[in-house]
Amino acid sequence: MTSSWTAAELETIGAAGELEIAVTRLDATLRPWTPIWVVVAGPDVFVRTWFQRETGWFGAALRSGRARVRVPGLEIDVFLAHVGSSEARSAVDDAYRAKYGSFGAASADRMCTEQAVATTLRLSPAGH
Template sequence: MTWTPEDLHLLDAAGELRIAVRDSDGSLRPEALIWVVRVGERVYVRSWYRRDTGWFGHAVRSGRARIRVPGLEAEVTVEDVGETSADVTAEVDAAYRAKYGNGAADSMVTPAAGATTLRLDRR
């Protein structure tokens, strides 16, 4: 399933996204509040300080989560794309700067944060 134009509008309008990662048994872990951006019809999130633990580590391992923003709740697959394409990393950096401003986004556009880029695909 792909993101609808309405989904993308709601994600653009949201300052933050709530993500609950699915455990191996299918249960949901506690939600984490994170920033979200999109590039075209693709949706991305990052972690600025942890790669292997917390919500991020669980998301990479399980590959599944539920997200929520006002007006939208969706099941997603999680794909780690942080180290696969310099072009994607640069586009996501630009999306973070455009949405959150240069000062606020500084911690999200470092090489370490870029390496944590996850693509969320609607299920």
Template sequence: MMISAWTTEQLDRIDTADELRIAVRREDGSPRRPLPIWVVRAGGTVYVRTWRRRETGWFGGALRTRRARISVPGVETDVAVEDVGAGPAELRADVDASYRAKYGRYGRSTLDSMVSDAAAASTLRLVPEPRVQCPGGEPEVVPGSGGATPGRSGPTARPWAGWRPR
């Protein structure tokens, strides 16, 4: 059986984390340096944004490869990155509301930059990469997805352990 949705536990951990660490994959599949970014949950879906859409940095890399590895305490997994932009009005309203609810404590000037038209145009949906549920066992990452089994601890849970930026 293929599994590609977030579990309730993963969503709860992502929702309670102040920041998510994202390591965008390069074209050769190797991860870039993980960077902390704000993350929100709208329903059963995970979204990230940058304050303005651009073709450089982590955001530009995510647009090019559409793959990343993310982590928050208790969750580390590979994801597909989907560019949704501002999306339909209802989606934008839901994501904006999630940013306001989660990060409103940072003050209006900071929060306004993340719910602006420019930021909304940079909205990315993060979808866990499909994995196969083995009969009676732990899920395994689909071959070629470039990652470790989500939820597994130890060295196989961090394929870039020991990796340092050049």
């Protein structure tokens, strides 16, 4: 059963430069931790990739739909929903540009390409 993020969790995740994700394998063990960029848009948490879409953490995430994530001050199990180019696209694009624009427009804009947008996952707590 999914639940909503608390305001404190959203603040903690939003303040983190990166989130580490360990995707749950089909045998319920965790894959190795992988650092990725993460944004908060409204009451939701989103991640994307522009690299290794079918393999690596993202391919495993699509197959599993579950992971454990951590940032300083928070470690939690989550459900992963592939939302791709949804109604939240502009808010998620804006969040990536605002949060990661200091790394250079090219880096932030890479996360807003059609290919990256197609990989958008919404993270939902797997219960508190």
